[in-house]
Amino acid sequence: MSTIASAVRVRSGRALLYATLFLLLLAFLAPLLWALSGSFKPRGDIFGYPPKLIPDPLTFDNYRHLVDQQPFWRWFLMSTGVAAIATVVSVSVCALAGYGFAKFRFAGKRLLFGVMFSSLSIPFAVILVPLFVILVKTGLGSPWFALIVPWAAPAFGIFMMQQYIVQSVPDSVLEAARIDGASEFGIFWRIVLPLLRPSLGALALWTFLQSYNSFLWPLVLVSDSSQYTLPLGLQTLFVSENRQYDLVMAGAVLAVVPAVALFVLLRKQLLEGLSTGAVKG
Structure with a gap:
């Protein structure tokens, strides 16, 4: 009887779990x-x-009107272009910085890492105005450059790379490569980067979505309507006198396409990262 009751409880628990997940x-x-x-x-x-x-x-009139009567493709290319560049820069910088924090000893390392990690607790809205003023005063306020700056070296990405390298890249492998005469950059390029593919895929997806969906920073930075990103462009349709919900919804559906495509492209790396974390955890 106890075995039957236990099996019933397990099945009931699973049914409740599946129902909850389905509702979510x-x-x-x-x-x-x-x-x-x-x-x-x-x-x-x-x-x-x-x-x-x-x-x-x-x-299909909503899609036709959005493409024919609004500069949708200009907004789309601006957002995807900025997000793509920001992703490449962020992945490169975070991988190098994470590798440095994980495998090298240098003066002030703990202090620098502590300051970097503490910055995770600072909301972006707090540094938004000072960052904008600095970029404008230094003549670096061009949208194509300034829109990338917040995602160029995110503390989250550096911390993520540092933690993954500590867990997944053995010191013995690096020492063997140094004994064989490999340069530090050669070690990073040929040994470390291939081991980082799962975490790089996850960071690339996170960075792309953060930049692609950003609204507050472009709203403060961009004043020329010809340089609007996709969120800003769709916002102009929403705040217009007619509140063009039909066009906004059509634009929102099209805006999902790059994110879904990137997820499909990086799904293997993401699954490898999840399985690696499960084994090590």
Whole structure:
């Protein structure tokens, strides 16, 4: 009887867990599904009652008007271009800095790492205005440069790389490479970087999304409408007199495409990172 009761409790627990996860999944997907549905509806039907998830009639006019009547592709290219450059810079800088903190000894290392780690507790809104003033005063306020600065060397990325290198890169391997005459940069390029692929994939995805979805920093920095990023461009549609919800929803659906594509591209690295963490944890 105890075995049967135990099996029933296990199955009940699993059923409750699956039901909870399913409800959470619906909660996370509901806004995206509603945006997807609204992007195919006429503006007057978006807030119709009773609400309908399946558009009737279904129309592609929202996408056509967004592309033909608004500079959507300019916003899109600005956001993806800035995010792509920021991702490459961030991954490169964080990997090098993390490697330095993890495997080298130098004066002030603990103090420098402590200051860097403490900066994680500072909200970006606190340094937003000083950073903007510094960039403008130094003549570095060009959007293509300034939009990348906050993501060039994030403390989170450096800490993440440092922790991963400490756990995944043995000192014995590095010492053997040095004995064989490899240079420090050669060791980093040929030995360390291949071992960092899972963490680099996760950091690349995080950095891309942070830069791509950034709204507050471009809002402060960019004044020329020809240099708007995608969040700023869609915001202009929302605050217009007509509040073009139909175009905003169509734009939001198209804006998801790069993030999903990057996730699919890096899924192998992400899964490897999760499995590595499970083994080591």
